[in-house]
Amino acid sequence: MNKLLGILIDAVILVFVAFVFVVLIKVVKTSLEKKVPKDDPVVTAIVQGKIENVESVIKEVEDQRTEGVKALERKDDQGRTALMRASYANFSAADAVAKTDEKRAPMIVLLMEHGALIDQQDKDGWTALMWASWSGLDKTADKLLELGANPSLPDRQGNTALTIAAQRGNAAIVRSLLAKGADPSGVTKAGKTAIESARKGLSEYPRKKDVYQDVIGSLESK
Amino acid sequence: MFSAVTNYFSEFKLLKNVSREFWLTNAIQFFDGVAYFSMITVLTLYLTTNCGLNDVDSGEWVGYYTLFITAFVFAVGSICDVIGIKKSYYIGFGILALARIGMGLFPVFLKGRELHWTVMAMLFLLSMGTAFISPVTMTCLRRFTTKATRPTGFNMNYLIMNVGAIIANAAVIDGFRKMWGEVYGNLAIFIFGFAMSLCALGCVTFIREDNYADDSERSDGRNENKRPLAIFLEVWKERAFQKLLLFLVLTIGVRLVFTHQFLVMPKYYTRVMTTDFELGLMNAINPTIIVAGLILLIPVINRFSTIKLVIFGMSISAFSLVLLAVPLDWIMKFPLIHNVTQAYLFIIVSQILIFALGELIFSPRFQEYVASVSPPDKVSSYMALSVLPTFISKPINGFVSGILIFRYCYDGIRPKIETGNIDYGHSPEFMWLVYLILALMSPIAVVALRNFITHKTPPVIPATAQEGGIQ
Numbered sequence: 001m002n003k004l005l006g007i008l009i010d011a012v013i014l015v016f017v018a019f020v021f022v023v024l025i026k027v028v029k030t031s032l033e034k035k036v037p038k039d040d041p042v043v044t045a046i047v048q049g050k051i052e053n054v055e056s057v058i059k060e061v062e063d064q065r066t067e068g069v070k071a072l073e074r075k076d077d078q079g080r081t082a083l084m085r086a087s088y089a090n091f092s093a094a095d096a097v098a099k100t101d102e103k104r105a106p107m108i109v110l111l112m113e114h115g116a117l118i119d120q121q122d123k124d125g126w127t128a129l130m131w132a133s134w135s136g137l138d139k140t141a142d143k144l145l146e147l148g149a150n151p152s153l154p155d156r157q158g159n160t161a162l163t164i165a166a167q168r169g170n171a172a173i174v175r176s177l178l179a180k181g182a183d184p185s186g187v188t189k190a191g192k193t194a195i196e197s198a199r200k201g202l203s204e205y206p207r208k209k210d211v212y213q214d215v216i217g218s219l220e221s222k
Numbered sequence: 223m224f225s226a227v228t229n230y231f232s233e234f235k236l237l238k239n240v241s242r243e244f245w246l247t248n249a250i251q252f253f254d255g256v257a258y259f260s261m262i263t264v265l266t267l268y269l270t271t272n273c274g275l276n277d278v279d280s281g282e283w284v285g286y287y288t289l290f291i292t293a294f295v296f297a298v299g300s301i302c303d304v305i306g307i308k309k310s311y312y313i314g315f316g317i318l319a320l321a322r323i324g325m326g327l328f329p330v331f332l333k334g335r336e337l338h339w340t341v342m343a344m345l346f347l348l349s350m351g352t353a354f355i356s357p358v359t360m361t362c363l364r365r366f367t368t369k370a371t372r373p374t375g376f377n378m379n380y381l382i383m384n385v386g387a388i389i390a391n392a393a394v395i396d397g398f399r400k401m402w403g404e405v406y407g408n409l410a411i412f413i414f415g416f417a418m419s420l421c422a423l424g425c426v427t428f429i430r431e432d433n434y435a436d437d438s439e440r441s442d443g444r445n446e447n448k449r450p451l452a453i454f455l456e457v458w459k460e461r462a463f464q465k466l467l468l469f470l471v472l473t474i475g476v477r478l479v480f481t482h483q484f485l486v487m488p489k490y491y492t493r494v495m496t497t498d499f500e501l502g503l504m505n506a507i508n509p510t511i512i513v514a515g516l517i518l519l520i521p522v523i524n525r526f527s528t529i530k531l532v533i534f535g536m537s538i539s540a541f542s543l544v545l546l547a548v549p550l551d552w553i554m555k556f557p558l559i560h561n562v563t564q565a566y567l568f569i570i571v572s573q574i575l576i577f578a579l580g581e582l583i584f585s586p587r588f589q590e591y592v593a594s595v596s597p598p599d600k601v602s603s604y605m606a607l608s609v610l611p612t613f614i615s616k617p618i619n620g621f622v623s624g625i626l627i628f629r630y631c632y633d634g635i636r637p638k639i640e641t642g643n644i645d646y647g648h649s650p651e652f653m654w655l656v657y658l659i660l661a662l663m664s665p666i667a668v669v670a671l672r673n674f675i676t677h678k679t680p681p682v683i684p685a686t687a688q689e690g691g692i693q
Contacts, residue, residue, distance in 0.1 A: 004304045011297035018293040021614070022286055025621050029282070041334055044274030048405050053333070078632060088634055092496040096403070124643040134637040157642045164641060190642060204561035 042071065042082040042111075049103045051110065058114050072116045079122035083111050087132040087140055097136050105139035108147070118149050125155035133165035138172040141165075151182040158188035167197040169205070171214035174198075184222045195219040236374045240367060243433050244375060246425045247362040248382050250311070253422040254355055255386025257322065257415035260394040262484045263505055267492065268408040270633075272329040273341050277489065277632065278624035284485055285620015287345045292613045294353030302358045307365070311426040314354030319419035321347035326412030362429075368436045381516065387509035395502030404497055454607055466595055466604060469668065469675050470611040473588075476536045476664035477612065478619050479543065479577065482657065483508070485623045486631075493631050494566045494639070494650055504570060511578035519582060528591045529676060533665055535584025540661035542577035545569045546654035549646050550639065562640055595676070626653045 042061060045053040061071040069075075072082055086107045089100040108128075112118065119127050129149040132141040141161075145151065151161050162182040165173040174194070178184065184194045192200065195216060202212035237244070265287070269280035302310035324344045332340055359379075367375035394414060399407030434440055457463045483505065491501045526534075545553070546569055553565040589605070596604035630653035638644045646652055668675065 004301075007297065007301050007304065011294070014293040014297040015290070018289050021289060021617050025282065025285075025617055029278070029621065041274060044271075044333075047271055057333075077628065078634065080634065085634075088637070090493075090496050090634075090636055091498050093498055096498055099403075124638055126638075126643075131634075131637070134641075155641070155643065159641050164637075167640070188642075206560075 040074065040076065040082065040085075043076075043085045046082060046086045046104075046107055049100070051103065051106055054107055055110060058110065062114050070115060072111060072114055073120070075120075075122070079124075080126075081116065081120050081122075081128075083108065083116040083118070083120070083128045084122060084126070084131050086111060087128040087135065087137060087144065089135045089137060101137040101139045104137055105143045108140055108143045112147050118144065118147055119153060121153065121155075124157075125153070127153055127161070129153075129161045130155065130159070130164055133161040133170060133173050133177070134168055136168060136170045136173070138170070138176070141173045142176050145176055145180045151177045151180050152186070154186070154188075157190065158186075160186055160194075162186070162194045163188055163192065163197045166194040166215050166219065167201045169198065169201050169208050169211040169215055171211050171218065174215050174218050178218060178222055184219050233374050234378060236371050237378060240371055240375065241433050241435060243362065243429050244366040244435075246429050247359060247366060248379060249425045250422045251359055251379055252382050252386050253418040253425070254315075254318075255383045256390045256394060257318075257418035258352070259387040259390035260411050260502075261322070261415050263391060263395055263488055263501065264399075264408050264411055266485060267404070267488050268325070268412070269341070270489075271404055272408050273337055274333070275338065276624075277628035278621070281485060281624025281627060282617070282621045283342065283345060285617040285623075287349050288481070288616040288620065289613065290346060290349035291352050292609055292616065294350050295356060296609065296613070297353070301354070302361055307358055307362055307431045308426055308429055310354050310358040311429075312423070314351050314358065315419045315423045315426065316351075317347050317354070318351035319416050319423070321345075321351060322412050322415035322419060326409050326416060329409060366433065366435050371435070377516075381513060384509040384513045384516075388506045388513070391502040391504075391506035391509070393502075395505070396500050397502075399498070399502070454610075457604070457607065460597075462595060462597060463604065463607070465675050466592065466608070467611065468671070469591075469595075470608060472667040472671065472675075473536065473664045474611055474615045475660040475662070476540050476584075478615065479539055479657070479661050480581070481616065481619055482623070485620060486627060486653075486657075489627050489633075490631055490650060491570065493633055493635055495563065495570075495636075504574060507571070507574045508578045508581070511575065512582055515578070515582040528587050528594055529672070531583055531587040532591050533668055533672075535580050535582075535587065536668065537580075537665040539577055539580030539584055540658070540665060542573045542580060543654050543658040543661055545572050545576075547651050547658045549651055550649070562636075626656065629653075 041057045042054065045057045058072070064071050066074055075081055086104050089097060089104070091097045091100065121127055127149065129141060129144045129151060130153075132144060154160050160182065162174065162177045162184065163186065165177060187193055188197070198212055198215045198219060202209065202216070205212070265284055266280045269275045269283055270277065273280075275283065305313075321344045325341060325348070328340050328344070329337060363375050363379055364372065394411060398410040398414065401407065402410050487505070488501055491499050491504060548569075550562070550565055553559060553569060554562075556565075556568070559565050559568055589608075592605055592608045630648065631650040635644065635650065639649065
């Protein structure tokens with residue numbers, strides 16, 4: 001019994017010491033609080049993929065303002081909004097991209113209905129349309145274009161949604177962008193047009209020859 | 223090579239007459255190992271994707287989890303001597319089952335602050351459960367083997383633990399995440415952990431606690447094992463212990479690389495590659511090499527001195543970060559590398575292979591070094607206290623890793639890398655440069671202070687006192 005009591009006393013002391021460390025780290029973290037943005041519940045709901053959850057979270061937060069900024073206009077440390085996060089996915093499997101696209105396209109409409117700004121740019125100058133163009137989310141990109149996204153905005157490096165989609169071999173998005181008036185002659189700071197970006201992509205990923213040829217064909221026909 | 227393999231396995235013939243309890247202990251270790259290794263690999267991803275914590279918070283929480291495991295192991299490590307093996311296992315696995323099913327289900331029903339606090343409580347329970355299990359398993363292995371079969375018994379246990387790690391990574395993590403996607407795959411891994419806890423509990427019911435393999439192991443009721451805090455108060459003024467502490471502190475930089483495997487790598491892999499990247503398969507390479515190395519390499523490297531191997535192994539482990547820290551443009555110039563995906567895959571696999579080699583040399587000899595510098599009558603005390611520096615460094619590393627990932631390896635960095643928006647100072651490679659510098663400080667500091675650390679301090683107290691074991 002005495003030994004058990006001794007162990008329990010040790011446990012209390014050690015757990016207390018552990019808690020002291022936890023508190024110390026919390027204090028350091030609080031002093032850095034401004035540099036570390038809080039978790040965004042809208043983004044969490046988007047990533048988890050259930051539109052009903054996204055809707056209920058949006059309703060909870062849409063009237064909240066942080067330093068005068070509305071919840072759906074709020075940017076993370078990289079300058080990204082919830083709309084941009086909804087336009088981004090990074091899967092190698094085509095079916096995973098397609099499934100995500102099915103879920104995300106309606107979320108774009110929902111976010112826009114609740115006041116998200118379509119052409120906001122992150123720190124590097126990327127818009128939601130650029131994120132969708134890189135991700136290969138065809139329906140999401142179409143929805144953004146339909147809702148008035150500007151296909152011609154460049155990022156810091158001079159990339160546009162078109163050069164990005166061409167570089168990634170996302171043929172359907174390239175066609176949608178061209179149909180909405182994206183300029184295929186625009187040049188990035190690296191000196192590449194959309195067609196040259198597609199050719200570079202083809203040289204790097206020769207196994208995706210078919211999609212790159214489709215992209216090059218679409219760009220050549222313009 | 224063939225003879226090394228047959229020699230290794232022929233040793234296990236010694237175990238043909240060990241009791242049922244020994245094998246039940248190994249089965250328990252296997253079930254718990256599969257659950258633990260699959261959970262720990264996806265823990266930071268789970269906290270971010272399923273619970274909505276940002277990178278800093280998720281790293282910080284995993285740091286707290288590992289801190290509390292160490293605190294609880296330290297605190298309740300000797301509890302099974304008092305309450306017995308079966309009760310300790312029942313309590314430990316009961317708590318683990320509760321925590322694992324909670325972590326698997328709560329994100330479905332809760333959100334926001336409620337979810338965060340609940341998961342925090344579950345992590346606390348998880349660390350408490352784990353703290354009950356590991357010391358009891360060691361007691362079981364000792365109790366259910368004779369002096370002759372004990373070393374082989376411990377080897378078998380280490381082998382089974384690594385096989386569990388391979389299965390957890392290659393089959394459970396990748397299988398579940400592929401089948402149900404990232405969000406539900408992570409939850410399924412925790413529910414699987416709950417099922418494994420039940421399997422382990424099933425094994426516990428068949429253990430006959432009193433079935434000692436060697437009657438001399440029976441306790442005569444005296445207080446044989448001192449509690450860690452009492453040991454610490456006894457030895458902290460000793461010169462040998464202070465030198466050991468210095469050695470342990472100096473090696474923290476490289477030993478933190480071990481924690482990167484679950485703190486940094488899962489997010490690094492899924493962000494510089496793809497969300498559906500086979501992170502389990504990558505993490506399975508390490509235990510596979512350890513198992514192969516145990517069989518093939520250990521007999522060869524055991525010929526060298528402990529401190530030399532510790533420094534050599536540490537240097538290799540630290541060096542494994544070099545490729546991760548090299549600018550990506552340089553890697554792209556390597557032959558047969560044509561794109562960013564190939565470049566990162568090359569970096570990741572090379573790091574895993576080099577690190578596993580370092581670990582194979584460093585890890586077993588590290589414990590041996592701690593034992594070798596301890597006064598003969600205090601080996602177990604020094605071994606128990608050797609976790610002290612990591613007790614402090616774990617939560618700090620969790621927090622720091624979170625900040626580094628948040629700044630240099632955020633979700634969505636891959637598109638920016640491909641489009642030339644990320645310079646070296648903002649890249650994941652820069653994050654690894656920070657870790658590389660920290661890791662390299664360990665072997666350099668140990669080499670610089672080698673004479674001081676390894677020099678045996680002459681006793682300064684009267685010879686009569688030395689006979690009582692005081693140094």
